Amino acid sequence: MLPALNPDSVNLSDVLSSSLQAIAGEDNRLSLPAVRHAVVLLVDGLGAHNLKARSGHARTLAAALSRAAVIQSGFPTTTAAAIASLTTGTRPGQHGLVGYSALDPVNNRVLHQLSGWDSLTDPATWQRMPTVFERASESGFRAVAVGAARYRDSGFTRAVLRGARYVVAGSLAERIRAAVEVGQSSDQPSLTYVYAPELDMAGHSNGWQSPQWTHALESLDAALSTAVAQLAPDQGLLVTADHGMIDIPRESHVLFDTAPELLEGIAHVAGEPRCLQLYFHTGVSIEVRAEVLERWRESEASRAWVTSREEAIAAGWFGAVSPDVTDRIGDIIVAARKSVAYYDSRIANEKGRNMIGQHGSWSDEELRVPLLRYGAFAL
Numbered sequence: 001m002l003p004a005l006n007p008d009s010v011n012l013s014d015v016l017s018s019s020l021q022a023i024a025g026e027d028n029r030l031s032l033p034a035v036r037h038a039v040v041l042l043v044d045g046l047g048a049h050n051l052k053a054r055s056g057h058a059r060t061l062a063a064a065l066s067r068a069a070v071i072q073s074g075f076p077t078t079t080a081a082a083i084a085s086l087t088t089g090t091r092p093g094q095h096g097l098v099g100y101s102a103l104d105p106v107n108n109r110v111l112h113q114l115s116g117w118d119s120l121t122d123p124a125t126w127q128r129m130p131t132v133f134e135r136a137s138e139s140g141f142r143a144v145a146v147g148a149a150r151y152r153d154s155g156f157t158r159a160v161l162r163g164a165r166y167v168v169a170g171s172l173a174e175r176i177r178a179a180v181e182v183g184q185s186s187d188q189p190s191l192t193y194v195y196a197p198e199l200d201m202a203g204h205s206n207g208w209q210s211p212q213w214t215h216a217l218e219s220l221d222a223a224l225s226t227a228v229a230q231l232a233p234d235q236g237l238l239v240t241a242d243h244g245m246i247d248i249p250r251e252s253h254v255l256f257d258t259a260p261e262l263l264e265g266i267a268h269v270a271g272e273p274r275c276l277q278l279y280f281h282t283g284v285s286i287e288v289r290a291e292v293l294e295r296w297r298e299s300e301a302s303r304a305w306v307t308s309r310e311e312a313i314a315a316g317w318f319g320a321v322s323p324d325v326t327d328r329i330g331d332i333i334v335a336a337r338k339s340v341a342y343y344d345s346r347i348a349n350e351k352g353r354n355m356i357g358q359h360g361s362w363s364d365e366e367l368r369v370p371l372l373r374y375g376a377f378a379l
Helices: 012-023 048-053 059-063 079-088 132-138 155-160 172-182 198-206 211-229 286-300 309-314
Strands: 037-043 070-072 101-104 109-112 142-147 165-168 190-196 235-240 253-255 266-272 275-280 304-308 332-336 341-343 368-370 372-375
Touching (some): 012 070, 012 190, 012 235, 037 172, 059 211, 079 132, 101 275, 109 266, 172 190, 172 211, 275 286, 286 304, 286 332, 304 309, 309 332, 332 341
Parallel strands (some): 037 190, 037 235, 142 190
Antiparallel strands (some): 235 372
């Protein structure tokens, strides 16, 4: 049986939308109370499992963590798809960012959706849905995104943060402080999003079990503790994450190109090491497609969920899928369920293979993220 999100459980796509509804005084999926100012802090790579394991290093975060304070991210458990779900309130089958990288069918190429933008693909149309920030602005509320200068003009920012005024702040503490100050600088109701990539960066480079990751967690907790003490009575703060992380040693890398029969008819490989998406050349017969899918299953079924595009869509992996998005999803999806990562050794990418902390698939460690409530949102 294929895994799937629990449709009755809260997931990341509910968080920012519910915050906007709280500002408007409306009922919402998170049962947030009415506030004038809402702040959502997205901590890249902070899984609920990771936080629980290092709770002694994060008193402010851990104090708000409970069984009820854990939600599902979404599939795939990767930043591009997850943040787009957060900021649009929709699943990848609607907003169109279906992985770290995905096929751009119009230009017949793989598009890296965090940093691979150019003039061939317009972020404003690639990401298909209105953002929560656009809805906030239309309702007369301030919509603000706080982040580092290097992300301000990126294609990804233009795709997922449309409608928000982008505020540049330097250190993590400065970003969180700037986000809190948005709601204290004007009487106009405000929705503010702030992004913290430091944990994810430490985890990819050194592993989430490393001293560097723990130090990044301590810095986050200290900055958060200061900000919580400064919240106004009518200001609520949520802390959540796009995904968790597991450490994959190099000896657990699977070099799939060493089995050429797995690549017969394959034109493009996208996704990421824990969630491959494979695309056939146009014109490859139905028989060959079926044979290659079966070869992948025979080879990898013990350590990955191997599905066709049609099976994944039927299982709800991407939510309801628009016809405009269907071809962006791989013909074959290989989602790791054991502690392995899939690499193509034909591509000289030692930087990628040097990653220790990884994510993208369906494990609880990757899928379950905290939803921590402070200020006027505190339970």
